[in-house]
Amino acid sequence: MAEPTVAPATGTTASTTVEPTTLWVERTGTRAYTGRSSRGAEVLIGSQGVPGVFxxxxxxxxxxxxxxxxxxxxxxxxxxxxxxxxxxxxxxxxxxxxxxxxxxxxxxxxxxxxxxxxxxxxxxxxxxxxxxxxxxxxxxxxxxxxxxxxxxxxx
The missing domain is CATH 3.30.300.20 (K homology (KH) domain)
Structure with a gap:
């Protein structure tokens, strides 16, 4: 989806663009990673068959x-x-x-x-x-x- 923008506050004339989100994964174990975003989101990533991960x-x-x-x-x-x-x-x-x-x-x-x-x-x-x-x-x-x-x- 397109990057969101913040609507201008009442009485202002310019809109502020939301900062791009930084994404990365960190190795947390054997064939296990955690995906992270600069907005604080996390997702567990791993091999098929490992419980609790995608x-x-x-x-x-x-x-x-x-x-x-x-x-x-x-x-x-x-x-x-x-x-x-x-x-x-x-x-x-x-x-x-x-x-x-x-x-x-x-x-x-x-x-x-x-x-x-x-x-x-x-x-x-x-x-x-x-x-x-x-x-x-x-x-x-x-x-x-x-x-x-x-x-x-x-x-």
């Missing part, structure tokens, strides 16, 4: 589902109210020979029973458009991205 691939999938949900939140809340329930399931098996996820599948669970069929269809089209337009994670996965790696070593 694998990097699981985090990728969760990032996609969360981005879709956040991207759809405004049109959904506008139509359904602020207290709607939503669950986004995401799955995709890794191709271990090539170490890629060839396909990721999302299923967005919503209760739209209060809407007639035409209103449901309009809302789902609006939600799909919102996700396609502003879900940065999904857009990046679909487009591909350049990844660089540098080393900062003590010598």
């Amino acid at each position: 694998t990097p691939g699981e985090l990728l999938k969760i990032a996609l589902a969360a981005c879709s949900g956040l991207s759809a939140d405004f049109p959904l809340s506008r139509k359904l109210g602020d207290n709607f329930d939503a669950t986004i399931h995401v799955a995709g098996d890794a191709d271990r020979e090539n170490e890629v996820y060839p396909q990721l599948d999302e299923v967005f669970e919503l209760d739209l029973s209060e809407l007639d069929e035409a209103a449901r269809e309009r809302l789902l089209v609006t939600v799909q458009r919102a996700i396609d337009k502003v879900c940065t994670v999904g857009r990046t996965l679909k487009a591909g991205t350049k990844v660089t790696l540098a080393f900062d070593v003590d010598s």
Whole structure:
């Protein structure tokens, strides 16, 4: 999603851009890392089968589902109210020979029973458009991205 901006205070003329978040991971044990952000968030990362941690691939999938949900939140809340329930399931098996996820599948669970069929269809089209337009994670996965790696070593 786009970097958020802070709305200007009443009586001011300029908006302030939120500082970019710094992200890093620190090794905390054998095949165990903690992901951290400059906003104080933490996530435990490790190998599959280790209780209480996410694998990097699981985090990728969760990032996609969360981005879709956040991207759809405004049109959904506008139509359904602020207290709607939503669950986004995401799955995709890794191709271990090539170490890629060839396909990721999302299923967005919503209760739209209060809407007639035409209103449901309009809302789902609006939600799909919102996700396609502003879900940065999904857009990046679909487009591909350049990844660089540098080393900062003590010598």
